[in-house]
Amino acid sequence: MPDPNRNTALAQLGGTPHRRYYTGxxxxxxxxxxxxRAMAHRRTPRFVLEYLEGGxxxxxxxxxxxxxxxxxxxVPRQLVDVSERSLTAEILGKPASAPMIVAPTGLNGLFRPGGDIALAAAAAHAGVPxxxxxxxxxxxxxxxxxxxxHHWWQLYVFGGDEIWQELLRRADAAGCEALVLTTNAQIFGNREWSARTQSSKTSPSIPTLAETLLHPPWCARALRYGVLPSFRNVVDFVPKGSRSFFECAFWIRDHQPTSLSWDTVAKIRAAWRKPFVLKGVLHxxxxxWALDAGVDAITLSSHGGRQLDWTVAGLDVLPAAREIVGDRAEIYVSGGVRRGTDMLKALALGAxxxxxxxxxxxxLCAEGRAGVERALEILRDEALDAMGLLGASSIxxxxxxxxxPAAPR
Known part of the structure; x- marks a missing residue:
């Protein structure tokens, strides 16, 4: 976690006033x-935090x-009337309260039982997809x-074509408005710190289990809802002997084809007639190629820094991507968004x-749905305030x- 004092030397004398994040x-x-984030770290076992935080x-x-x-x-403008400001945006033809999307994340039941439902309800409350x-x-x-x-479905391709075809059928029937195909996860990233919490692929280490007991509320929720969650959308595709939490996850990873190609994209595009987003593009x-494939949007993403290490960030390639795309498709940036000002910088560069x-x-880790609502509220309020200080009334x-550009160091 970043040192809260890292940028504040001019505001302190001899280390005072001492500053720390709120954890109540x-x-x-x-x-x-x-x-x-500090609240989440106080309430969550290490092995869950390593999954959440690590790269x-x-x-x-x-x-x-x-x-x-x-x-x-x-570079702000001054003497501009910013008494009325709005972050209202249109995303894939639908209105949104802000140019923000709650990204696809897996294993959310580890953080809170019903984690996906909580995230979705908070996003709906905030008016974003x-x-x-x-x-x-x-x-x-x-x-x-x-x-x-505004419900979108993210697709991993694994197993035979009949699996993704069935997932698309269900997503369409459930009213999902868009499909997001992730392209950069067919080989699982080498997430060393997460691996160090396990004694084997399917078993946490003894120190990990002991540390988990130091978080009684998390343990109580886990015991109440079945210890570890199930992958309820895909578990029926997995052999019966491999349906426990860790075994199911690794079975799916082992059956993601490294042959995924633009031909696969074309087949999925032909099968899905609603808006189609390609996620994981950086080159x-x-x-x-994505434009030629007929996608409606491209997400510039390194998969949260969890796949290939030492890659560029999505923001690094955003200006060049916008120049290529023009107005032919929407562009989203994923990764590293912690401030409303991050959102505004991405917009300024073409997102x-x-x-x-x-x-x-x-x-979600801190306080469930209410915590997610607070996170989205913080990002929105920071962006609205920064817009006013920038001299902008609308996105x-x-x-x-x-x-x-920042001055070279």
Missing amino acids: RNLKRAVAIEDL AEDEATLLRERTSYADWRF FVQSTMSNDRMEDVACAPGL PDDVR DAVMAGRAPLYG SEIGRDLLA
Whole structure:
């Protein structure tokens, strides 16, 4: 967790006043995403935190996702009437209260039982889309019941074609408005720190189990709802002898084809007639291929720094991607969003929206649905305030002229 004093040397004398993040239970006192993160760390076992927080290998990509935003500084306008400000956006033809999407994340039942339902309900309350993962723990039909939800389905391809075809059929029947195909997870990233919490692929280590007991509320919830969650949308595709939590996850990983190609994209595009989003693109040539494949949107993403280490961040390639795409498709940036100002920087560099993954999950770990609502509220309020300070009343006024590269260190 970042040192809260890292940027505040000029505001302190001899280390005073001492500063720390809030870790109590009053969500209104969580004034930044880092407070929710601190609350999550206090309440959550280490093995769950390693899954949530960790990246691949040296975690250089994970770090780059955050530092890429620090490479840009605002150039605000003054004496502009900003008494009326709005973040209202249109995402894939649907209205949204902000240019933000709750990103697809798997295993949310580890954080809270019913985690996917909580995320979806909070997203609906906030008026932004929610993308449900193939590796989610709540049935898509149950998630779809959230009133006012803009429900998208994220697809991992595994096993035979009949599996993704059935998942698409169910997603369509459940009213999902868009399909998000993840392209960069066919080989599982080398997430060393998460692996160190296990004695084998399917068993936590004894120290991990002992540390988990230091979190009685988490343990009580886990015991009440069955210890570890099930992958309820895909478990029926897995052999009966491999349906426990860890075994199911590894069976699916082992059956994701490394032959995934643009031919696969074409087959899925032909089978899905609603908006189609390709997630995981970083190379300019792949942006061009995605346009040729007829996608409606592209998500620039390193998979949260959890796949190939030492890659660029989505924000790094955003300006070039926008130049290639023009107005032919929407572009989203995923990874590292912790501030409302991150959202505005992405918009200024050409994004139509950002996908927030870990930020709402910190809220989920901290206080369930209410914590997610608080996370989305914080991002929205920060962005609205920053818009006013920038001299912008609407997202259409957030352009490249409001940014300058940070001075070299």
